[in-house]
Amino acid sequence: MHEMSLAESVLQIIEESARVQNFKHVRLVVLEIGKLAAIEPDAMRFCFDAVSRGTLAEDAQLQIIETPGAGICLACSAEFEMQEQYGLCAVCGSPRLKITAGNHMRVKDLAVE
């Protein structure tokens, strides 16, 4: 989903960091992608490879860490891990669940020179 735009956002974040931190080349990009963020890691790799060509991140290795999804039941306040964006509370069976983790994507670390 929308991986091309996101890959471009990753590159923008890298370029902004380069201006502040004064580096010229990126060797490794560590991305954190939540399991519930609806982002395909393979598509992300493909797109990042395309947008980074000719930039300071060309040929950078992309490391993707998938973080688990978690939610809370709005009916009984039980907290649990979520594999999908919707489902039933494991304790009381309510479908009224709120996602509390795993729906984000961020640039975590860069190895630069």
Add this chain to the structure above:
Amino acid sequence: MCGTCGCGSLEVLIGGKRPPRLQSRGPVSFRTPKPHSHADDVEHHHAQSFEQSTDNASQLSALQALDSVQSRVIRVERDLFAKNDAIAANNRGFFAAHNMLVLNLVSSPGSGKTTLLVRTLNALKAKQGMAVIEGDQQTDNDAERIRTTGVPAIQINTGKGCHLDASMVGYAVEQLALIEGTLLFIENVGNLVCPAAFDLGEAAKVVILSVTEGEDKPLKYPDMFRAARLMLLNKCDLLPYLNFNVAEAIANAQRVNPEIEIIQLSAQSGDGMDAWLAWIENAQRTSVLA
């Protein structure tokens, strides 16, 4: 291009012109990126990493293994949606300050969004100031259809992009001469996937599902049905000719989003339009109060 949906982001046109703020690389050009904090209270388990083992210690060693001489590690910790969300918050502030209700209409292509919009505008234009932002990859056709009602419309052509984002909407809003209390409709690019993730600053997303589609669309595209506050089940005048199970479609929508409101209507025949217009009026009242 995007391996999932073909999305790219070059050549965005708004009202036929290239917006200056979007000329840098990427679809999102950012006026006021805000610092963004992350509630990082969840233990990450990293067993599902795609390359190296990735608990913090081994991650660090992975970095060190790359090179020991010149590489240094920079902690970035920046959310990919933070910039769009910050611009969306700006848009939302602007809309609130001008007592504007803004609805983001989302659906598959061909669900009848534009027909619904034309009928809605004709029903309300005598008593309500309105404007429309139209999103499509190409052509000015939908904005032209809207303008025949006399309501101002601006077309955003996203080029290869698969969704509108908050900066495009912010720019389009500047181009429309909006008066206090305008009811603004944003007709997003026909796509049930990508527009779900991009907040535009709207009061609510309204998802349109037509009965010529499948009952299981909410299960296939849960992001969108979760993000929407209201589902309009459109083309209900065709039900006698179709094998479409309304109860099942509604149950599926409620399964992914128990809070979702649902109205059955036909933008063609006009049946059910009263309920939709009443919903808008109620949303205007409550959003002004909020």
